[in-house]
Amino acid sequence: MVSYKITVKTGDKKGAGTDANVYIILHGKGIQTNKYTLDTFFKNDFERGNIDNYSVDSEVNIPEVQRIELWRDAYGLFSNWYLDWIEVTNLATNITSIFPAMKWIKENQRYFFNHIDTCLPQDDPFKEMRMVELQNIQRDYQLQVKVPGLPAQVKELPDDERFSFDYQFNIGLKGKIYQEESQRLVMASGVEWKDVDDVKSVYTPVFGVPEGSKTFNDDASFGRQRLNGLNPSILNLCTKIPESFGVTEIMVKPFLEGKTMKQAMDDKRLFIIDMAILEGCPTVGENIMTTPFALFYFNDAKCLMPIAIQLFQKKGPSNPVFLPSDPEYTWMWAKMWYTLADSTYHQALTHLNFTHLMMEGISVAAKRNLAPSHPIMKLLNPHFIYLMAINTLALGTLINPGGAIDKTSSAGINGHFYIIKKSMAFWRLDVNGTLPEDLKSRGVFDQSVLTGAYHMRDDALLLYDAIRTYVKKYVMHYYSTESSLTADYELQKWGAELVKSRDEGGVGILGVPNNGKFVATDQLVLTLTAIIYTCSVGHAAANFQQYDEYGAPFNYPYYLSGSPPKDKSPVTIETVLRSISNRIQLLGLMTVTKVLSEKGTQSLGDFEKQLIVDPPAIKFVEEFRQNLREIAKTIDERNKKRKHPYDELHPSAIPNAISI
Template sequence: MGTCISKTAQPDIGTSEAEEKTNSMSVTKASYKITVKTGDQKGAGTDVNVYIILHGKGIKTNESKLDNFFKNDFERGKVDTFSFDSEVDISEVQRIELRRDNCGLYSNWYVDWIEVTIGKKNITFIFPAMKWIKANGRYFFHHETCLPQNDLFLESRKLELQTIQAEYQLKVHIPGLPAQVKKLPEDEKFSFHYKVTVALKGLKLKGESFKLMLTNGIEWENVDDVKTTYTKAFGVPQGSKDFNDNAKFGRQRLSSLNSLLIELCTKIPQNFGVTEDMIKDFLENKTMKQAMDGKKLFIVDLAILEDCPTKRKDLVMTCPLALFYFNDSNRLMPIAIQLFQKKGPGNPVFLPSDPKYTWMSAKMWYNLADSTYHQAVTHLNNTHLMMEGINPHFLYLMAINSLALATLIDPGGIIDNNSNAGIEGHFHIIRKSLPFWKLDLHGTLPEDLKRRGVFDESVLTGAYHMRDDALLLYDAIKTYVEKYVLLYYSTDSSLTADYELQSWGAELVKSRDDGGVGILGVPGDGKFKTADQLVLTLTSIIYTCSAGHAAANFQQYDEYGSPFNYPYYLSGVPPKDKSPVTEETILKSIPNREILLQIMIITKILSEKATKSLGDFEKQFIVDPKAVKVVEEFRQTLHEVGKTIESRNKKREYSYDWLLPKAIPNAISI
């Protein structure tokens, strides 16, 4: 939605359409207090001279210098207060005009926000900035919220948009993948505090890793030897507490990192070699048809991984099918796994009744495929890469993606060296997923659940924690978006007249080859004619960039940190028959200590919440009192959602804390 409270930065364009003029009449002097918050980005502080002009309706003050005598103003992360008197008495400060010169040793300056308080009236107006202020330009920051068609300062707004468009041009950096910003804008870079915090965590864990390898060597002595990596610095991953547990394997499909794959099974695929006789002992005296009719049989098909390239020729990637039964104790249990798509003698269906470590091996090779899909599609593509092109206005999303391109998903980087698929395998899967992914289906939680036959709470009752909690959050976000949108788009005509909004919609569906985002399934094909279309689009984006990412991200250490539980790297070959597999074979298949520690370091860092919780915004762009009220109502709703989830967790056998609102960041910032 285009509003006057978005970031504004333009060269001097003279007076606005409102024909502002300085009031030269002799009046009693008015006093103004100016409060300025300098950002904490590296180099944000400045020694330059800063000047301000206050604009009211048809009037403005003379330019005043912001300077406190004998004080070092505008230091990084500091708040400074200034005051000046003027013969111009403004009852409502509608916008401020800011500029700086190029004097002093440190000329860069990043402003978070500016407040103007009118002395006698003691009325404060807030002007969000969140911008680097460059020398000798004039920057306008607005207090009022309005649509572009109603903006009194239309020309400066158009110039602002042109400047932003030039800085935020999109480009496909990796062929076949989503578009990303050509070059990371200065305004999108990590704050100094954030960079230092993450860097220190990484250094601490790398030091611990080096010490562990020096002390214990690279190869494992036995199964229990893996536990020696779980020192105080790392902590014990939850997944390591359930060794070869079928119930845990079932819970991973419902309440772990990749909980949006499982589907209601209404028919066994022709290429899945499972039969009635194979699984009758696991269906609690039901036939396969009775289990299907009772909505108790579920399937996951990872055919998308077929022909996935691997990092080396000696590494294998599976593309499995798995069948699950929801038993009378409300537990989802695995009952059949086929590791490759083409059924046949060399590709058996593995069962819980198979030899202990043969069945365990089948589950591990299944989870290798699951973890690879999770990291490539669920996490990297559907949240990080896809969302960067859709909307850059989420804290640090562009910064973390830029960092990932340089260190995480680059050739020879962490993913490339510590996974079977390597980066080419991950990119291969992403390319296969893009042609069918649609915003209004796969990217909209209720519709995605309906597509998979698991929307109704009567299905997987009491076990599908991710679904149950996520729907509460989706509804809360949708209600918030509806209220906010209707504040400014009271009629459909006001929505269609917003040319900024319509341009954004057009960019969403525009081909990536032409500099667009290339998203399928945008309501109205990007032409927003009704508020409902806009609400669905915004709700899906906000949900994905908050709750969706939290569900796919913050359990990473707890899962990936346990190689028997959720392997991301496996050596050797999957079992090809029902012959017994030894514990030694299992031990040799998992990553060695060096590779596991690399996986543990990155997933530990990625699992740390580093920004504020959903609704507690780091950057306060919303200043319109009506909109502020909507935000407060949203926060109260989130508080109630949190209480509901906490109450549910007390009754659950295994609590699910990942979608508590306080655990969900506002944006994809890690």
């Protein structure tokens, strides 16, 4: 007679607990135990979030349990059950076997979980069972283009992708607190602003003071936004002034510290942003969207300074080039109208499309084609947690007709969708989604360019290299030969679905190496690194400063009314004040961005789903975590020397996934 200790962890999702009867059979090599009922007298087993322990005795001695067979009935009022994991210990040999599940257990359906359960499909001894499981998953995970021209998403949110109860409750509670405070402030002070100080009155202790409100009409802060703000990936090294940009040598001479424009270009100190993609962007009502050029100079004090702004693409008398020497509020207003385009680009592309939407299609395709026991699925899964859930929530509350974006932005959802559709023609995983290549394409990869100022780049490269090193070790462990890569039919099907056009039911991702046919490990490493980086570091850079930026309407306007300036006549602060969001609009935007700016899940490397249980792979995870700890120390040291510390990409501030 031998005793087994069985430990069961029920998930934390809403409705995860069950009153059903749960049965288990333990399997070894060619042997198995009888059926056991997991039940403790006078105890409510399998409650949400609980860990339950059971002891069973058997005549069958399995020194190391290799596999478990599990099922439940439909007994009780609440029979649904979400299982996180099961551990089985043979108390005679003291060997523990781990069986990750992370899924809903459906009634009267038998589930088989293997110890460690990590193998390529061609090596799986239970190929037929694996195939059946994947077919069941594919019924739940279907791709659909919900908005014509936009990325593919999950057709209906599967139960396994829903928020945990606590996570969803916390999001709702925070939103309610901010909404109640907003209502109080509007009731107390009305809708329209009295003066600039009145705008600051909304920064109560409930909301806090956004960082962007601490400077006002400051050119150095405006330059830092382009490097280390929410949208740090659109600045390009300037090697030529576009024909349609009316800036001249005489205009900018006072701002180049004695250099000509050519000398500034040769010294790699002149930079440009071109917002031509916003041409034709629809807006809400009579609002106007700018399509600006902005020129910047990196000065001797290591500050990126704006030196010229043209608000529309076609140069002409009614579209002047605005300069820092223009009347104070005229220059300020020109910067605000530039920033309207910047914030619209940020929200539509840098944040929504290039992280949330692109990664959702990739994650759905992964789950459709890679079995849960596939090592690549185990590698990616922690970086997909809550992604489909948050996108589904956003489609119903933020980016729906009449939702938050329609109420708080100049472009509205139609404008955002218009820009997203345009971007689908150029966004590539191997360029825009691969940090070093993105930096090279913009001429800013070399750290001798923008030295000491481009903190986002400098910190992000450390993290990209750490992720790539981790991924490479992991991939090389499971694909020791190129033939094992090409023989992996699940991986090849995933690659094919990634590049298959959306019209044909695929994800339609451009720039997947070798068009999705993985024949070399470096192709797979690049793809996986880009995905993990985007889901963690890329999203963190684009997301967690939202309240600090959008909460300050003079600093980062998302809405402006009236018309942009057509000449250099002096502008009054009253004109500027009338153009920004009113109190209701601003508080609505503050509420949304405050919730979005609060990190709700665990930090990079500290995985919510501990699916990697293969001992060699666990070693790679530990090495990754150690590397992140060293990066944290490096960033801490850098921030001690920085005049304006940059904390957004400290590893402790980066979640594993796009979960908010």
